[in-house]
Amino acid sequence: GAVVSQHPSRVICKSGTSVKIECRSLDFQATTMFWYRQFPKQSLMLMATSNEGSKATYEQGVEKDKFLINHASLTLSTLTVTSAHPEDSSFYICSATGTGRYQQYFGPGTRLTVT
Amino acid sequence: AQKVTQAQTEISVVEKEDVTLDCVYETRDTTYYLFWYKQPPSGELVFLIRRNSFDEQNEISGRYSWNFQKSTSSFNFTITASQVVDSAVYFCAQKTGANNLFFGTGTRLTVIP
Numbered sequence: 671g672a673v674v675s676q677h678p679s680r681v682i683c684k685s686g687t688s689v690k691i692e693c694r695s696l697d698f699q700a701t702t703m704f705w706y707r708q709f710p711k712q713s714l715m716l717m718a719t720s721n722e723g724s725k726a727t728y729e730q731g732v733e734k735d736k737f738l739i740n741h742a743s744l745t746l747s748t749l750t751v752t753s754a755h756p757e758d759s760s761f762y763i764c765s766a767t768g769t770g771r772y773q774q775y776f777g778p779g780t781r782l783t784v785t
Numbered sequence: 786a787q788k789v790t791q792a793q794t795e796i797s798v799v800e801k802e803d804v805t806l807d808c809v810y811e812t813r814d815t816t817y818y819l820f821w822y823k824q825p826p827s828g829e830l831v832f833l834i835r836r837n838s839f840d841e842q843n844e845i846s847g848r849y850s851w852n853f854q855k856s857t858s859s860f861n862f863t864i865t866a867s868q869v870v871d872s873a874v875y876f877c878a879q880k881t882g883a884n885n886l887f888f889g890t891g892t893r894l895t896v897i898p
Contacts, residue, residue, distance in 0.1 A: 772818060
């Protein structure tokens with residue numbers, strides 16, 4: 671199977687600080703990784719798509735300077751929420767896919783709470 | 786444009802009842818994929834099924850079954866003899882070509898013991 675991990679699973683931070691979330695594909699090369707955000711009782715909304723070695727493509731309305739995405743290797747992508755505010759509190763989920771794979775494999779998610 | 790509609794926001798059933806979760810999709814592409822995911826309270830998405838647009842054969846997996854009807858653009862999901870462990874939010878999703886997954890708004894299923 672294809673396994674994707676995320677770290678941390680939960681994080682609480684103070685307003686104004688930055689938080690980094692890691693997404694790793696454990697047993698396959700993730701040529702493309704996706705970052706989603708899910709507010710309580712809502713659907714998953716795609717934030718950005720990143721291809722290994724390239725700049726991420728952000729969805730409309732997502733601030734690229736606030737949500738920094740790095741996909742420097744075929745097994746790791748990071749999302750950094752800069753100067754976090756309470757409204758950034760959400761469940762962040764990454765997914766990954768690789769060459770020849772027809773589906774995305776999802777990580778377990780990271781619950782961010784900004785106080 | 787892609788669109789996935791899950792009209793049922795919340796459903797409650799008593800244990801052992803059958804329940805069907807509806808999913809209607811829109812796309813102009815002839816090649817596409819449809820998915821169902823389960824999201825239990827822990828939050829992790831659990832992949833249930835993937836169907837491509839050329840395969841209308843219905844599928845059964847244990848207590849789960851899926852009815853794909855291209856004529857009505859629907860991909861409904863039925864759980865027979867529901868159990869408390871089936872309580873979760875279920876998402877239908879669509880993917881066309883190189884496009885990303887597009888999720889419906891989800892249906893929250895509560896199975897009452």
